[in-house]
Amino acid sequence: MSSTLASAVSNLFEPLQLGSITVQNRIQMAALTRNRAPNAVPTDLMREHYAQRARGGTGLIVAEAILIIRQGTEWAEAPGIWSCEQVAAWKKITDAVHAEGSHIYAQLWHLGRVSHPEAPQQKLAGTPVYAPSAISARGGKFRFIPGQPGYTTPTEIEDPTLLIEQFRLAAINAKEAGFDGVELHGANGYLIAQFLDSGANQRTDKWGGSVENRSRFGLEVLKVFKSVFGANVAVKLSYAGGYNDVGMPLPETIETFTYFISEADKLGLSYFALVRYVARLDITLDGKLRAIQHDVLETYRPYIKNAKLYLNGEVSGEEGAKLVEEGKIDGVSIGLLYVTHPDVGNRIRDGKPLDNVPNFPAMQIGGDDETRWYIGYNDYPAAS
Template identity: 55%
Template sequence: MATRPILRTIQVGAHTLKNCVGMAALTRNRAPSTYPTDLMKEYYVQRTNAALIVSEGILITRQGTEWPNAPGIWDEKHIAGWKNIVAGVHEAGSKIYAQLWHLRRAAHPDAPEQKLAGVPVYAPSAIAARGGKSSSLENRAGVPVDEIDLSKPTAVEDPWTIVAQFKQAALNAKQAGFDEVELHGAGGYLVNQFLDSGSNKRTDQWGGNVENRSSFGLEVLKALTEVFGRGVGAKLVPGGGFGDVGMPLQETLETYSYFISEADKPNLAYICLMRYGPKMDFEYEAGVPRATKHDVVASYRHLIKNAKAFVNVDVTPEEGDQLISESKADAIFIGFDWVTHSDLVKRIKDGKPFDNAPAFHLLQAGQDEDWSKGYTDYPPASY
């Protein structure tokens, strides 16, 4: 019997992966005071039937995150904690990439970590993100943009300083043993903010036309490849929505077509295209979704000629087979279902359903709760 497409091996960068089903980054905020723990190791090792695990977003510098207890990678204690996790994942036979994350205007000045940082909230331009409401996920937990308007940020004076922070984070990730790194270029976070004409009103080399708005993200990718070579992925969300980003359709097509074409030139390991998903679309005006809804795969996949093309957001295993068979993707990332099904690929192989009900209130850890609940306690499939 022929092996179904998503279960075939695939070469991504320097690594041969055992299947085409990756685990997308999933922020679970179980890192007290930003430091990785043994509980996090248990969580990741449970999910090593994934060909490739992308870590939750790892902060490259202290920031006021949307979620408390998100992990960092800026000091030796962080490196040691991640080294322990990476070793466990490798021993269990999988690969793990560090997703490098910089929020900037999505950070909040009153968050404890931001106060500890002792620096302003920076952004491409001094334009605040509006607080919005999720257009479809009523029970989403721990996302302050549902509740507040972020204070007006300060325009970053020299973006090269942040490029250097990304490079140092990559060096730290390499020291921790990560196989590669993924640049978080989605979510309304910093790279996304520089690309977006609504959040980037700069008039210097970092803003204005498509080429200038793309330059920050491209320089970060260049810095990361200086550390990892072809071992760099990039996660992009052309449609916007989350984080109060999104441009008119024609401007979106022009911006992301240029960025993807240029990003593909250094031969990245992969580019992950996030499709439109209503769960990540927010309303900042009542009844008006923020995202620029369009067919992301049809619009940009053909521009990816050197890197592998991953597709993410609400991709089922069956659709993944079809996307790969039709060359619309080389592989897929699945996100939320990995939260509740640590044996996800085994379930696919054995024809078992994804039937664990999510505990929404435990997606993000509470201050006084047993952090293993809703994290490492979902049962495997019964036989």
């Protein structure tokens, strides 16, 4: 590595205090849904996957989104954390990550309205598809359900505190499984985002209507996480919206998220992960792009006064290092490149290209053949 390149990214390899733990560098592996957990139970193949990436120079790993209950998922074979079997399987993974000198958070996830009654886990749960309001999301399709149906009209949850308790129990299980902390999945149009979004949440009780009421659910979930993990609680947010049919007019978006961030920051979180606008991830509905495009970092950074900040959304090592130097962020959160590279951190440090070719057909594969599952998952090489 040239001395010029080493200098350009060196501040990414300084330690970072996150709550009660110190991570070895400022590179975070973002949560990446990969469909390798048959019957929602993590496997030894997943343990190898996370160990590879811990070994590859990652400061903090955020595990793929983990279902807190049998709320049927958009993705087949996504893992859960509601059973003793699942907790024991996750414990093998967290032990492997710690043995490689890294740390790992659990991203806890509830689908809300973007589930389907015919999804296998939803059928096993024997409950309706719950959401803040009985409003279906537009677009989307369930590739693993015959006919590839779109979203259904959900059942409005009568008492949201029941869902908050499910989040609390999931956090307790994550603690038992050895995770260093928990990240609330508040992005991509799932349950937390649905409560925040006035188009998805049209309740007239204390959980809907005003900005304060729409923010209440997510804030209460963060509070129960704090009761379990103390300072090691984080939240991921995607303000630009779009995915899964959420996104409010810009003034309402800014009003909602500046309030939510300000209140969440007062709770003493370890970090926020903000997802900036990425054009290739935008979706088209009714002939228009759905996302609410604006500068996420410039708009919301002033409201994060206590927690650390990771920025996600095609942030390169050099750009991230520059933003760290300018005091705008504390670390970079990298997603897709971690699918195809077990050693993202090491490559950035050593100035080596991130040039492994994605095996897209194998990325979201499911089934019973573990050899087939290995391809496009654990077979990407590290740099020599």
